[in-house]
Amino acid sequence: MNNPTSMEKIKAYHSIKNFLDEEQQKQIAEMLKLTSLDIEKRLWGKDNEVEFILMIYLLQWCKNIVGFEEGIAKLTDTVASDLYIELISGEKIVVEIKSSEDSKYKISENIFNRKEEFAKKFNAKLYFAIKLAGYWTLYSSDYLKSQNRKITIEQDFSNSEFNKIFGDRTFIFPKGLKIISLYSKQATEHMGITNDNFGNLIKYRIEYLGRKILTVNSPKNDKYFMVFLYENLQDIMSNDKQTIYQIDSDRTMIEEEFTNEAMMNLSGFILSPIKHMMSELGHAYNFSEYLTNLIDSKEHFLTRQHILYALSYLAEYDYPIMEKRENEIYLFKDMII
Known part of the structure; x- marks a missing residue:
């Protein structure tokens, strides 16, 4: 042997x-x-x-x-x-x-x-x-x-x-939350986020039971960074329900929605943007490369505070996120200090 x-x-x-x-x-x-x-x-x-x-x-x-x-x-x-x-x-x-x-x-x-x-x-x-x-x-x-x-x-x-x-931290997201993304193949002004099949993102919207929570249509918008903070939310949501509408030869709208309750951890939100970079860059980028860059520069673009801010933003607009602590369930809005 x-x-x-x-x-x-x-x-x-x-x-x-x-x-x-x-x-x-x-x-x-x-x-x-x-x-x-x-x-x-x-x-x-x-x-x-x-x-x-x-x-x-x-x-x-x-x-x-x-x-x-x-x-x-x-x-x-x-x-x-x-x-x-x-x-x-x-x-x-x-x-x-x-x-x-x-x-x-x-x-x-x-x-x-x-x-x-x-x-x-x-x-x-x-x-x-x-x-x-x-x-x-x-x-x-x-x-x-x-x-x-x-x-x-x-x-x-x-x-x-x-x-x-x-x-x-472990969060529970109720059904009814929806993310709507509008893409264009021809628009010259866009948000700098590209879908290989549908072009560049020109509008991003979050709704809860039909009520608007967030709309971003420009990288100059002061809430633009939140699009990246919600990537993990959008990934899980797309596995629940995703509907693609071909508006015309130029524009495509994608709706992703929670039709069931979903449970996610804070760590998943933090790692999600890194996983997106890994997916986009292929074998040339992985967790080791990110960690090496982190060790060299001591800079990272995403912290727990960023994610908690993004979740508290949803909670402030009456989206009832719950938090699981040990064997108890609490309303996340009540846990915000």
């Missing part, structure tokens, strides 16, 4: 792959002798690690984040975890990051015990950040131990401490 590819090779490829075209990626992968498992599973795991780090940083509840070098730790046969974090509350935690396309996760007793020993050296509590079937969750080592070191989405999702520890 062949030995698994070293993590150093995985990390080296991961750090440069978005600077390469597909043929160059293939050549480097062959040079490093990466297997299909390395590319399809282990690199995917590294992508998820970066997504997690980016997400908790942008949620702004982490005062300090320190990463551990796995390759160096192996020199002394140390079973290290991924991150040491000091929260703004002063609490210190060690985080092990895991991801699976499946809906369940299990860790061996030996590795689990060694992870706990590692965290104790830093006088920190151990947590497991686990992405299962696309959903991020967070559990303490005590909770994992109580579940015999097994986690499933179906049984354990409601016991996740992600919101509590990292300041994420």
Whole structure:
């Protein structure tokens, strides 16, 4: 049986792959002798690690984040975890990051015990950040131990401490909200947002039960930036109901609407514009590239305050967003300080 590819090779490829075209990626992968498992599973795991780090940083509840070098730790046969974090509350935690396309996760007793020993050296509590079937969750080592070191989405999702520890928030959006986008292929004055099929965006409107909440038709409008803040809302809405009207040979109108209640997290809103850039730029841009730029410049265009402002704007116009905190549901408008 062949030995698994070293993590150093995985990390080296991961750090440069978005600077390469597909043929160059293939050549480097062959040079490093990466297997299909390395590319399809282990690199995917590294992508998820970066997504997690980016997400908790942008949620702004982490005062300090320190990463551990796995390759160096192996020199002394140390079973290290991924991150040491000091929260703004002063609490210190060690985080092990895991991801699976499946809906369940299990860790061996030996590795689990060694992870706990590692965290104790830093006088920190151990947590497991686990992405299962696309959903991020967070559990303490005590909770994992109580579940015999097994986690499933179906049984354990409601016991996740992600919101509590990292300041994420869960919102419930009632049905009846609608976003209307008008595109033109010929207009010379537009909003600088392009749809490959329908041209440039010339008008953006939000309604609730037929009542106008927001209209933007120019990048000079003082609410123009809010179009980007609502991207996650629009993405989820389009999966619920999307209707396309071909007005004439030039103009197309797209209506997206909540016909059912929808639940979304603050972190989803924060990451959505980055995911849109990834989709538009293809392999040349990903979470790693964004994180690298963030590290170099310390500047990011979207914060939790921006999103909370956008949601409070909807609430002020009597769109009754609800917020789920632990097992209770509150009117978001009542939670605004």
